[in-house]
Amino acid sequence: MQRYAVMFRVKPGTEDKVKDLLANYSRPGWVAPDGTRLMSTSVFMKDGLVVRMIEIEGNLPGLMRHLSQEPSIQRVEAELDKYLVEEDRRDASTPEGAREFFLRAMMETVTTRVATDAEPVS
Template sequence: MQRYAITFRVRPGTEEAVKELLMSYRPPKLHAADGTRLLGGSVFMKDGQIVRMIEIDGTLDGLIEHLSQDASIQDVERRLDEYLVEEDRRAADTPDGARAFFRRALMEHVTTRRAPDRAAAADGASS
């Protein structure tokens, strides 16, 4: 499983509308043409800063290609664009625009830490 996150900013006073939009849109299809699968996602917001985290099994290129062509994502991105600060606006309702936006908004992955699974933890405790 891989995790990716993108970030963008919304105009002051639009946070509630953005929150409602991001909580209510129809999810994208879960399987991409190249076999990439969307496993889950989360959205975080603070003071107009949005972070969208996506978990996949597959490739980043497969994810970007898939989301850039998914009708639900094209719709929500088109609607979302009206709330963004000018510097973060994009043409994400077209495949090329979505690809360019995703690459520009992609956050650097620094680290992921997980607790060991129970079997591994038990093996480590007995040795």
């Protein structure tokens, strides 16, 4: 499983609207045409900084293409764009625009630690 995170900032005073938007949109299709599976998503927010984390099995470009064409994602991204600070705005209506945003907003993975069955529980 691979994990990715993107971050972006929202305008001051819009945090509650953004929380509601990101917590209540319709789920996208979990499997892309190339077989990539979206395993989970999480959204975190503090002081106008939003971090979206996804876990996938497969390849990220295939998932990005798939999500950029999903109607529920197109709707939430169009609405979300109204609340972003100017330098974080993007065109998520095309696969190219979504790709450009992901590349610019993607956070660097520093480490991932996963418990194994062999580790004792304290």
